[in-house]
Amino acid sequence: MEIDSVRVESSVWIGNKRYKALLSGWYFSWTEIDKRNRERKTISVPVSEVIGVKEGRVEIQTQKKVEDTDLDFTLFYVKRNGHGLSWSLGRTQFCCPSRGVRDQWTTQLRTALKTHSPSRPHRLLVFINPFGGKKRGKQIFHSLVAPLFELAGISSHVVVTERANQARDYILKKDLTGFNGVICVGGDGMFSELLHGVIGRTQQEAGVSEHDPTVMLQPCDLHIGVIPAGSTDCVCFATMGINDPVTSTLHIIIGDSQPLDVCSVHYQNTLVRYSVSMVGYGFYGDVLAESERHRWMGPLRYDYSGFMVYLCNRSYPGLVQYLPADSHISSPRDKTRCLSGCRVCSESKERLFPHFDSSSSLYSTNVSQCNSELEGEWVTIEGRFKCVSLTCMSSSCPRSPEGLSPSAHLADGTADLIMVRETNPLGFLTFLHRHTTKQDQFDLPFVEVHRVKAVRFSLPPGEAEEEEEEYEKQADREIQTSAERELEDPEKLFCGNIAGQSQQHLAGWKERGSETSRLKRQGFACVPCCTKPRSVSVWNCDGEILPHTEISCRVHGQLVRLFARGIETSTMQ
Numbered sequence: 001m002e003i004d005s006v007r008v009e010s011s012v013w014i015g016n017k018r019y020k021a022l023l024s025g026w027y028f029s030w031t032e033i034d035k036r037n038r039e040r041k042t043i044s045v046p047v048s049e050v051i052g053v054k055e056g057r058v059e060i061q062t063q064k065k066v067e068d069t070d071l072d073f074t075l076f077y078v079k080r081n082g083h084g085l086s087w088s089l090g091r092t093q094f095c096c097p098s099r100g101v102r103d104q105w106t107t108q109l110r111t112a113l114k115t116h117s118p119s120r121p122h123r124l125l126v127f128i129n130p131f132g133g134k135k136r137g138k139q140i141f142h143s144l145v146a147p148l149f150e151l152a153g154i155s156s157h158v159v160v161t162e163r164a165n166q167a168r169d170y171i172l173k174k175d176l177t178g179f180n181g182v183i184c185v186g187g188d189g190m191f192s193e194l195l196h197g198v199i200g201r202t203q204q205e206a207g208v209s210e211h212d213p214t215v216m217l218q219p220c221d222l223h224i225g226v227i228p229a230g231s232t233d234c235v236c237f238a239t240m241g242i243n244d245p246v247t248s249t250l251h252i253i254i255g256d257s258q259p260l261d262v263c264s265v266h267y268q269n270t271l272v273r274y275s276v277s278m279v280g281y282g283f284y285g286d287v288l289a290e291s292e293r294h295r296w297m298g299p300l301r302y303d304y305s306g307f308m309v310y311l312c313n314r315s316y317p318g319l320v321q322y323l324p325a326d327s328h329i330s331s332p333r334d335k336t337r338c339l340s341g342c343r344v345c346s347e348s349k350e351r352l353f354p355h356f357d358s359s360s361s362l363y364s365t366n367v368s369q370c371n372s373e374l375e376g377e378w379v380t381i382e383g384r385f386k387c388v389s390l391t392c393m394s395s396s397c398p399r400s401p402e403g404l405s406p407s408a409h410l411a412d413g414t415a416d417l418i419m420v421r422e423t424n425p426l427g428f429l430t431f432l433h434r435h436t437t438k439q440d441q442f443d444l445p446f447v448e449v450h451r452v453k454a455v456r457f458s459l460p461p462g463e464a465e466e467e468e469e470e471y472e473k474q475a476d477r478e479i480q481t482s483a484e485r486e487l488e489d490p491e492k493l494f495c496g497n498i499a500g501q502s503q504q505h506l507a508g509w510k511e512r513g514s515e516t517s518r519l520k521r522q523g524f525a526c527v528p529c530c531t532k533p534r535s536v537s538v539w540n541c542d543g544e545i546l547p548h549t550e551i552s553c554r555v556h557g558q559l560v561r562l563f564a565r566g567i568e569t570s571t572m573q
């Protein structure tokens with residue numbers, strides 16, 4: 001074996017073939033040597049993508065030695081499948097000329113791993129939602145994720161949730177010393193719990209008020225990992241290009257880090273929620289409200305509700321104000337894609353954190369600095385809309401592989417505002433259908449899209465009041481349905497539900513005065529949706545219904561970090 005400061009090299013055998021194994025810089029590679037001593041095919045693995053090195057011949061599942069030998073070692077690493085977005089565990093058994101050479105290889109590889117992957121997590125806090133998606137969260141964790149964590153030497157503390165918001169409250173209140181990240185096994189709703197926990201905790205510790213809509217929030221160090229086991233899995237899909245539990249686990253193990261923009265949603269001077277995916281009014285709000293009544297259908301509830309709401313053919317009056325982002329940097333119609341290592345996102349860092357102090361890793365929460373992000377001329381648009389949506393990222397998901405806004409960036413400090421004006425049913429169907437193809441959904445005369453830093457939504461005064469009065473009369477005639485009876489006890493509706501909302505959320509509803517009437521007005525009254533004239537829809541915020549209509553939203557660039565790397569272009573091994 002030859003070892004110098006930058007290279008380790010020796011002959012090894014894989015099966016009955018001889019190879020030259022080489023550890024050089026950031027890569028470990030092995031090249032087949034044929035009988036005439038000529039070099040053949042090389043396989044090369046970045047050290048940063050090595051998952052583990054074990055003495056002997058070790059099986060993946062059991063991690064037990066299948067044969068006790070002093071000459072062998074087994075290398076586990078990231079293997080790319082298909083187009084490269086799906087990752088699996090690669091495994092190769094090497095046989096060395098002597099035990100000494102074998103021990104040197106394992107030592108050298110482990111040392112290289114420590115040097116080249118300093119940001120790998122060692123201890124993780126895992127929350128499993130046993131009821132998310134197809135209710136396979138526990139099985140996914142124990143059969144696919146836990147064995148990989150063990151192989152990589154990561155210890156985890158696992159909490160199987162017993163109620164909604166348990167994960168959020170745990171992160172907000174418990175001692176998190178020693179954890180390098182928090183992981184959810186579930187859908188976007190579970191991710192949202194972790195998001196609220198991590199952001200809330202970071203602001204508490206930094207003494208920053210989350211309710212102040214003008215404050216610069218403290219970026220969060222604790223990484224979030226998402227093992228997809230939900231219905232939409234939008235956050236996972238949009239940050240990895242796939243929703244696959246093994247791929248997510250491998251990204252977590254190697255300590256990938258992807259910053260993510262977060263939108264804060266305020267009602268007056270109170271924080272309502274954070275969003276990373278979609279804040280949507282009109283169609284998407286109605287679909288969510290309708291789907292909550294069909295949770296028993298599982299992931300199919302969205303297709304059913306989407307169809308029902310489409311048939312209702314509603315549009316809503318609204319006044320939308322937005323603060324445009326710098327159009328010289330990027331635009332929602334520039335046909336680019338935010339991919340791994342995205343230039344637009346990396347160049348945004350300096351603009352977003354001009355006063356970052358690298359010595360203390362702290363960001364100044366200077367108000368004037370934050371206000372500079374809120375500078376510019378607001379634009380006002382009034383009209384009737386089929387839907388108004390704001391998305392910080394593409395929001396691609398298996399249902400819509402290109403997403404709500406295909407050219408949106410994960411970490412550029414902006415969001416895309418999509419306004420779909422009132423149109424005929426065929427026009428709106430064309431718009432929806434284009435979400436499932438590569439056709440441009442913005443190339444329609446009734447659709448507008450803008451890249452923005454902040455948005456305000458309100459009801460146009462005269463029109464809304466008139467329609468609401470009319471609706472009130474109509475709603476009073478419709479009080480007899482079973483679901484409405486439930487609404488007389490809103491707590492029952494929310495907390496008895498699998499997606500039970502937080503007490504804080506409920507308090508938001510209660511604050512609004514005559515709640516039953518309000519809920520009816522907002523479409524929670526569970527009568528066939530088409531029978532009701534409505535002038536007001538609800539906001540869908542990453543899959544949660546907001547208790548307010550007139551909201552303001554602001555993008556906080558790169559506020560959190562995920563164990564992900566964005567979508568890679570094809571890189572086959």
Ligand SMILES: Nc1ncnc2c1ncn2[C@@H]1O[C@H](COP(=O)(O)OP(=O)(O)OP(=O)(O)O)[C@@H](O)[C@H]1O
Binds near residue numbers: 187230543
């Ligand atoms: N033990 C539990 N009982 C009831 N609700 C829970 C529990 N644990 C978590 N929740 C809530 O369930 C909601 C939905 O869960 P999750 O996001 O995992 O699945 P999903 O709704 O099927 O997927 P998606 O959000 O991708 O559509 C979350 O908002 C979460 O707060």
Ligand SMILES: CCCCCCCCCCCCC/C=C/[C@@H](O)[C@H](CO)NC(=O)CCCCC
Binds near residue numbers: 288400429433
């Ligand atoms: C003719 C064919 C018509 C097909 C129409 C497909 C349109 C698909 C657009 C998909 C947009 C997903 C946006 C992401 C939203 C998530 O933050 C949220 C939480 O998981 N999901 C929903 O609200 C679930 C809401 C799903 C709405 C459909």
Ligand SMILES: [Ca+2]
Binds near residue numbers: 408409410412413415
């Ligand atoms: Ca963005």
